[in-house]
Structures are given as C-alpha cells and as structure tokens.
Amino acid sequence: MSADVEHLKKIADRLRVDVIEMTSEAGSGHPGGSLSSADLMAVLYFGGCMRHDPENPQWEDRDRFVLSKGHVAPVLYAALAESGYFPTEELLTLRKLGSRLQGHPVRGKVPGVEMSTGSLGQGLSMACGIALAGKMDGKDYRTFCLLGDGELQEGQNWEAAMFARQYGLSRLIAIVDRNHLQITGDTEEAVGLNPLPEKWKAFGWNVIVIDGHDIQMIIDAIERASEPSDRPTAIIMETVKGKGVSFMENNVAFHGKAANEEEREIAIMELTGGSE
Amino acid sequence: MKIAQRNYYGKALAALAADPRVVVMDADLAGSTKTSEFQKVCPERFVEVGIAEQNMIGIASGLAASGKVVYASTFGIFATGRCWEQIRLAVAYPRLNVRICATHCGITVGEDGASHQALEDMAIMRTLPNMTVICPADAYEAYAATIALADFEGPAYMRMGRADFPVVTSEDDVFEVGKARVMREGSDVTLFGCGQMTAMCLEAAETLASEGISAEVVNVSTIKPIDAEAIVASVSKTGCCVTAEEHSIIGGLGSAVAEVLADSRPAPLERVGTRDTFGESGKPDELMIKYGLTAGAIADAARKVISRK
Numbered sequence: 062m063s064a065d066v067e068h069l070k071k072i073a074d075r076l077r078v079d080v081i082e083m084t085s086e087a088g089s090g091h092p093g094g095s096l097s098s099a100d101l102m103a104v105l106y107f108g109g110c111m112r113h114d115p116e117n118p119q120w121e122d123r124d125r126f127v128l129s130k131g132h133v134a135p136v137l138y139a140a141l142a143e144s145g146y147f148p149t150e151e152l153l154t155l156r157k158l159g160s161r162l163q164g165h166p167v168r169g170k171v172p173g174v175e176m177s178t179g180s181l182g183q184g185l186s187m188a189c190g191i192a193l194a195g196k197m198d199g200k201d202y203r204t205f206c207l208l209g210d211g212e213l214q215e216g217q218n219w220e221a222a223m224f225a226r227q228y229g230l231s232r233l234i235a236i237v238d239r240n241h242l243q244i245t246g247d248t249e250e251a252v253g254l255n256p257l258p259e260k261w262k263a264f265g266w267n268v269i270v271i272d273g274h275d276i277q278m279i280i281d282a283i284e285r286a287s288e289p290s291d292r293p294t295a296i297i298m299e300t301v302k303g304k305g306v307s308f309m310e311n312n313v314a315f316h317g318k319a320a321n322e323e324e325r326e327i328a329i330m331e332l333t334g335g336s337e
Numbered sequence: 338m339k340i341a342q343r344n345y346y347g348k349a350l351a352a353l354a355a356d357p358r359v360v361v362m363d364a365d366l367a368g369s370t371k372t373s374e375f376q377k378v379c380p381e382r383f384v385e386v387g388i389a390e391q392n393m394i395g396i397a398s399g400l401a402a403s404g405k406v407v408y409a410s411t412f413g414i415f416a417t418g419r420c421w422e423q424i425r426l427a428v429a430y431p432r433l434n435v436r437i438c439a440t441h442c443g444i445t446v447g448e449d450g451a452s453h454q455a456l457e458d459m460a461i462m463r464t465l466p467n468m469t470v471i472c473p474a475d476a477y478e479a480y481a482a483t484i485a486l487a488d489f490e491g492p493a494y495m496r497m498g499r500a501d502f503p504v505v506t507s508e509d510d511v512f513e514v515g516k517a518r519v520m521r522e523g524s525d526v527t528l529f530g531c532g533q534m535t536a537m538c539l540e541a542a543e544t545l546a547s548e549g550i551s552a553e554v555v556n557v558s559t560i561k562p563i564d565a566e567a568i569v570a571s572v573s574k575t576g577c578c579v580t581a582e583e584h585s586i587i588g589g590l591g592s593a594v595a596e597v598l599a600d601s602r603p604a605p606l607e608r609v610g611t612r613d614t615f616g617e618s619g620k621p622d623e624l625m626i627k628y629g630l631t632a633g634a635i636a637d638a639a640r641k642v643i644s645r646k
Contacts, residue, residue, distance in 0.1 A: 190399020220392035
C-alpha cells in the first residue's frame with residue numbers, strides 16, 4: 062500500500078471521528094451514511110482528485126461538489142473544515158441555533174457548499190445545471206454529485222440521468238453510496254434498486270462499480286471517470302453503512318440517530334485505536 | 338386591440354438573446370410558451386428538458402448558481418404545482434436568479450379543462466420566502482416585465498395567459514417590479530386588478546361612471562412584494578375596494594390586498610375570482626362568464642362594497 066493511500070485512510074478516519082463528535086454534540090444527525098461516504102470524501106478533498114482551493118472557494122475553474130444526499134452534511138462539513146475552508150472548532154456548532162452548519166447544507170452559508178440540498182432526489186438535476194453551464198462556457202471543470210442509494214427511488218434522478226446523457230455531460234460524475242440501507246431497512250425490501258449498474262447503463266452512462274472503502278479503487282475510478290468520453294459516468298461504490306464503528310455498521314438504527322456519550326467514547330476508541 | 342401575452346414574452350426573450358448570461362429552458366412546450374422565439378435566434382443557450390418540470394427547476398438552479406440568468410417556462414400548473422418543492426429548495430431558498438415564466442394560467446386555458454387551469458399558482462408561489470410574483474396586465478407589460486427581470490436580483494414567478502388579452506398599457510412603458518399603477522382616478526371605490534382583469538376593471542369603471550359612481554382603477558401587476566403604499570393611498574381616498582383576478586380568491590391578489598388593509602387601513606373589500614373551485618372545459622369567454630370573472634361581476638361587487646361603507 063502506498064504512503065498516499067495510508068495517509069488518506071487516516072484522513073478518512075479523522076473525518077469519521079469528526080462526524081461522531083459533531084452528531085453526538087448536536088444530539089442528532091445522520092452518522093450512518095456519513096461514515097459510509099468518508100473514504101470517498103477523503104479522496105476527493107485530500108487525494109488531489111478534486112481541483113479545489115480552500116483559500117479561494119469561488120475559484121471559477123474549481124471542480125464542483127454537490128451533496129445530493131444532504132443529510133450526510135456532517136461528513137461534508139468535516140471535509141471542508143479539515144481542508145481549511147473554516148475552523149475545525151466550528152464543527153461542534155452543527156445543528157445549533159445561529160450556526161452556519163445547518164442540519165442540511167445551505168449554499169452561501171458555508172464556504173465550499175455549492176448548493177442547498179436535503180430534500181432527496183434533487184442534487185443530480187442541480188449538478189446537471191452546473192455541468193451544462195461549464196459546457197456552455199467552455200470550462201473543463203468536473204461536477205461531482207454524491208447520491209444515496211435509497212435516494213434513487215426518487216424519480217427526478219432518472220429525469221436528470223436522461224438529460225445528462227442527452228446533453229453529453231461528460232464532465233459530470235455521479236457517485237452512488239450503495240450502502241443498501243434506508244430508514245425502512247434494506248433498499249431491496251423497500252423498493253428495490255437492483256440491478257443498479259444496469260439501470261445506469263440503460264440510461265446511457267459509463268458505469269464503474271467499486272468497493273467504496275478501497276482508497277486506491279476510488280482514486281482509480283475517479284481517474285477513469287475523468288477520461289474523455291461522450292457521456293457522464295456513474296461510480297457505484299459498494300459501502301457499509303456506519304463503516305468504521307462496529308455497532309453502527311449495517312445498523313439502520315444509526316441512519317438518523319447520534320451516538321450517546323457511552324457510544325461516542327467506544328466509537329472514538331475504535332476509530333483511533335485509543336490514540337485520542 | 339387584443340394580443341396574447343406569450344407572443345410578447347417570446348419577443349422579449351429574443352431581444353434578451355444578446356445578453357450572454359441569459360439561458361432559456363422549456364419542458365416540451367416551446368411552441369406554446371413562445372420560448373421558441375429565443376430558440377430560433379439563440380439555440381446554443383436554449384435548453385429543452387423534455388417532459389420533466391422538476392428536473393428543469395433543478396437544472397435551472399445549477400445554471401443560475403453558475404452565473405446564468407435563467408428563464409424557465411411551461412404551463413402555469415406544471416411550472417408551480419408540479420415542482421413547488423423543487424422551487425422552494427433549489428431556487429427560493431438559495432435566492433438564485435431563476436425566472437419561472439408560466440403561460441396558460443387561469444381559466445382562459447379553456448377547452449383543456451381543470452387539469453390545465455392554474456387557479457392556485459399565485460397563492461402557492463406567494464408563500465415562498467424570497468419569491469417575487471408578477472402578473473402583468475397585458476402583452477406589453479409582459480414584454481416590459483420580461484426585460485426588467487434580466488437585471489433583477491433573486492427568483493421570480495411571472496404569470497401569463499394563453500388567450501388574447503385586451504391591451505391597456507403602452508408599448509413604451511417601463512416595468513418596475515413592486516410598483517402598482519393607477520390607471521384611472523376615482524373617489525368612490527378602488528378596483529384593484531391584475532392580469533387581464535385589469536382591463537375588466539377599466540370596463541367596469543366605465544359602467545359605474547354612467548351611474549355616477551367614480552371608480553379608481555389600480556393595476557397591481559406585482560403581487561409580491563405587494564405595493565402596500567399604493568393600496569393604502571388609494572383606499573384612504575375611496576374608502577372601499579374590489580380585487581379582481583383570474584385566480585382563486587384564496588391566496589392571490591385578493592388575499593394580498595386584504596392583508597395590507599387588515600394591517601394598515603381596514604376597509605370593506607369584495608373579491609372577484611374563482612370561489613374555491615376547479616374549472617372545467619369550455620370556451621374561454623363562456624368560462625369567464627360562468628365563473629363570475631367579468632366586468633359586470635366587478636361592477637356588481639363595487640356597488641355592494643360601496644353599500645358596506
């Protein structure tokens with residue numbers, strides 16, 4: 062394993078610690094899906110995969126990131142703060158009155174947050190608009206959109222998927238956090254999404270399926286998705302909800318519930334190996 | 338003279354094609370909404386989304402967040418009701434420069450029937466924070482408002498009809514968002530109108546004049562933010578008023594004026610509009626009569642409200 066991968070793994074766990082601390086302090090929030098997305102967020106924000114500059118959040122050539130699954134705002138805020146967009150001390154204000162760190166991301170409130178999201182199924186349409194503007198303006202920035210898997214039950218995603226193919230939005234990269242769980246339970250027992258890669262292929266997209274906890278695979282997938290093409294790319298990351306904290310893994314109870322004090326201590330211990 | 342507002346909306350968009358920020362979107366109805374006029378002269382900044390209004394709003398949001406000034410059009414019922422929550426989250430909340438310009442609003446959609454007759458659109462758009470709501474009186478005002486919106490900051494909803502409406506403004510009038518305009522001065526009653534009902538208010542004022550009643554007519558083409566100052570000034574003079582809109586009496590112009598009066602200057606008010614009901618198929622003129630949206634109904638309401646003073 063390369064030093065870079067080791068480094069990114071450490072950052073991913075750092076983001077996980079932030080998520081646990083933030084949601085526990087808030088007494089609410091969505092740790093499960095935040096933890097399943099943490100490796101991706103480490104790669105995007107710290108792996109040189111996404112072109113961005115915390116000193117210049119409005120840089121017009123930056124790559125854009127749209128968090129369609131807005132409820133995992135904690136992991137986005139953690140990535141932004143750890144990158145230097147705002148002080149990490151502010152993370153503990155999550156969900157509190159007067160905080161910039163609203164329960165779901167708000168455009169214009171926090172540097173680095175591109176769009177307001179939180180109502181599921183809308184981010185991919187927004188990302189299409191951003192990607193289309195880039196194409197109209199002759200820019201080469203990429204637009205990343207992180208989607209939940211349960212969220213794909215919202216039909217608007219598929220309107221956006223058809224649109225992106227029609228308009229050849231090749232600089233648009235949708236990333237699906239396929240953790241197989243939604244509030245009700247298993248996505249396949251709610252309203253099934255399988256066969257998911259075939260669905261995206263049928264909509265005309267390039268599709269890459271990876272292990273969403275394998276840092277090197279994430280890096281490689283984003284490189285492949287950035288190669289010249291006539292169409293957008295979907296990266297389907299197979300993940301574990303609650304990844305990194307034993308009692309949260311594959312446990313739907315922690316979709317929208319924070320750890321209590323005792324759970325918080327155990328979670329931090331597991332994530333840091335006792336080094337904090 | 339009668340002209341369809343959408344024809345002048347299309348002309349205004351074509352004139353705006355010179356502005357590189359402007360992007361026009363439609364959901365499979367460009368020929369009807371007349372966004373096709375923009376498409377003809379500027380195909381590179383025209384975006385057809387297909388029959389997918391919710392997606393159109395999301396894309397509009399992304400374009401506006403990237404510096405574009407977006408005009409998104411379809412029929413009123415789909416432009417507002419179909420994607421109200423998308424408008425709320427993706428446009429109103431982040432206060433983006435998206436102009437939702439709907440045609441085929443009101444009962445004069447006619448034969449298509451209730452499924453296509455938006456009678457609630459101003460009400461549901463008016464409740465959204467940050468949203469401006471405009472209902473121009475005629476084709477010229479629709480043109481002027483479309484041009485004015487290019488340099489307006491924030492989201493807006495503009496409501497237009499399908500049918501030819503009487504022309505009551507002048508082609509060289511400049512549109513100012515948020516300003517109501519006195520079209521005829523009077524002292525016994527104020528008739529507040531929007532959309533084609535402004536023309537009917539003027540017609541009603543003629544009828545009333547022949548009876549010795551002096552009616553003031555005010556064109557309230559911005560429903561939100563409502564021009565409270567102009568409303569209070571007119572009612573302070575006349576002591577009572579009628580509102581007239583091709584829309585439900587719940588939540589639109591009538592409600593907006595009632596709120597202003599209740600807050601600042603209580604006075605008798607009668608509302609002309611559809612009365613908590615859906616429409617139906619029929620010829621536009623037949624429907625206007627059946628649903629009480631006529632100059633005669635406005636004059637009746639005026640006599641009634643004067644008797645309540």
